[in-house]
Amino acid sequence: xxxxxxxxxxxxxxxxxxxxxxxxxxxxxxxxxxxxxxxxxxxxxxxxxxxxxxxxxxxxxxxxxxxxxxxxxxxxxxxxxxxxxxxxxxxxxxxxxxxxxxxxxxxxxxxxxxxxxxxxxxxxxxxxxxxxxxxxxxxxxxxxxxxxxxxxxxxxxxxxxxxxxxxxxxxxxxxxxxxxxxxxxxxxxxxxxxxxxxxxxxxxxxxxxxx
Amino acid sequence: xxxxxxxxxxxxxxxxxxxxxxxxxxxxxxxxxxxxxxxxxxxxxxxxxxxxxxxxxxxxxxxxxxxxxxxxxxxxxxxxxxxxxxxxxxxxxxxxxxxxxxxxxxxxxxxxxxxxxxxxxxxxxxxxxxxxxxxxxxxxxxxxxxxxxxxxxxxxxxxxxxxxxxxxxxxxxxxxxxxxxxxxxxxxxxxxxxxxxxxxxxxxxxxxxxx
Numbered sequence: 001x002x003x004x005x006x007x008x009x010x011x012x013x014x015x016x017x018x019x020x021x022x023x024x025x026x027x028x029x030x031x032x033x034x035x036x037x038x039x040x041x042x043x044x045x046x047x048x049x050x051x052x053x054x055x056x057x058x059x060x061x062x063x064x065x066x067x068x069x070x071x072x073x074x075x076x077x078x079x080x081x082x083x084x085x086x087x088x089x090x091x092x093x094x095x096x097x098x099x100x101x102x103x104x105x106x107x108x109x110x111x112x113x114x115x116x117x118x119x120x121x122x123x124x125x126x127x128x129x130x131x132x133x134x135x136x137x138x139x140x141x142x143x144x145x146x147x148x149x150x151x152x153x154x155x156x157x158x159x160x161x162x163x164x165x166x167x168x169x170x171x172x173x174x175x176x177x178x179x180x181x182x183x184x185x186x187x188x189x190x191x192x193x194x195x196x197x198x199x200x201x202x203x204x205x206x207x208x209x210x211x
Numbered sequence: 212x213x214x215x216x217x218x219x220x221x222x223x224x225x226x227x228x229x230x231x232x233x234x235x236x237x238x239x240x241x242x243x244x245x246x247x248x249x250x251x252x253x254x255x256x257x258x259x260x261x262x263x264x265x266x267x268x269x270x271x272x273x274x275x276x277x278x279x280x281x282x283x284x285x286x287x288x289x290x291x292x293x294x295x296x297x298x299x300x301x302x303x304x305x306x307x308x309x310x311x312x313x314x315x316x317x318x319x320x321x322x323x324x325x326x327x328x329x330x331x332x333x334x335x336x337x338x339x340x341x342x343x344x345x346x347x348x349x350x351x352x353x354x355x356x357x358x359x360x361x362x363x364x365x366x367x368x369x370x371x372x373x374x375x376x377x378x379x380x381x382x383x384x385x386x387x388x389x390x391x392x393x394x395x396x397x398x399x400x401x402x403x404x405x406x407x408x409x410x411x412x413x414x415x416x417x418x419x420x421x422x
Contacts, residue, residue: 047259121339124339125337125340127396128335128336128394129332129333137394169410172388175391176387176388177380177383179387179390180387180390183348184348185338185345185346185348185352186349199419203417203419208410208413
């Protein structure tokens with residue numbers, strides 16, 4: 001059962017003025033719309049997604065959805081911005097191997113989680129054939145790579161890696177084989193995450209990510 | 212303008228008995244249907260692809276298409292089998308770095324070619340949300356990786372790489388960052404191919420692809 005935001009507003013939530021609630025009505029409308037967008041992406045894919053369906057699923061007035069997001073790509077872009085904000089912060093285990101392993105496990109868990117995995121597959125599929133979604137997804141990965149880059153800077157500081165190592169390329173190198181397995185229809189289990197992290201660590205130590 | 216197979220059969224091709232032509236009518240029907248499938252995938256994507264549209268685009272009778280392929284996933288699987296057969300053979304440059312560079316350039320050119328790139332994006336998008344297409348695509352990459360594996364065996368023979376190096380993982384490591392760039396909406400130019408090949412070579416030499 002989907003609890004609509006308008007239903008919530010009709011009971012408890014309506015008793016407090018919006019400004020006094022952490023994440024008031026506006027935040028709850030957004031959360032409901034983004035959740036509905038995830039559901040719709042997983043169930044029907046981008047090609048058949050429309051704002052009226054999102055409004056219905058979220059229990060929000062159509063006018064609210066049209067006024068706030070205007071287009072489906074804008075709604076997907078907002079979803080990806082929210083996903084970037086909600087994503088786990090980077091690890092700081094004290095070693096490059098440990099940090100990259102934590103990153104690899106995070107990617108592996110995300111791509112194989114029943115809901116998150118289906119959502120990522122739907123968004124990746126959409127981005128492959130829609131340039132607005134591709135741009136929103138590019139910004140999402142930009143944010144995620146920036147979050148994890150400091151692991152590489154710290155490793156250079158500790159003398160684990162050669163100076164001039166390209167931090168973004170090291171972080172990409174952890175994800176790349178896992179996403180490649182996703183694309184080529186192979187399983188992605190924790191041993192693949194361990195292998196991806198170990199390979200990126202070994203390659204970085206060998207100086208493979210200097211320009 | 213699309214020249215249909217039935218048009219071709221109506222003129223020159225009809226003058227020779229099918230058995231005497233290399234790739235007779237059956238082969239030409241298949242080629243036209245697969246070409247039409249590529250066009251349809253690029254233009255409308257898997258979700259809106261249907262066999263009647265393929266028949267119309269290819270200038271083949273609907274009955275022929277339905278009898279031969281029966282379902283859209285079977286047609287896509289046949290397209291991927293054909294793509295695997297038609298793909299370039301592996302390079303043999305005499306060094307691992309040279310072979311992996313040739314592989315990386317091939318992947319880069321394919322993913323950025325106007326038609327091939329659009330076709331791959333459409334097929335990858337379809338595979339992300341359709342399990343039959345995913346399985347057909349897995350077999351395609353299986354064939355492509357098998358084609359290039361001997362480059363790694365030869366490098367081990369020459370003493371360039373440690374014994375026990377996982378050949379499939381080395382070949383995957385060349386493609387993975389390029390496909391990751393495709394997914395994350397980044398450019399893929401020849402310098403990225405060079406970097407992917409150099410990184411995989413350095414990592415393999417450093418022993419990163421031993422179990």
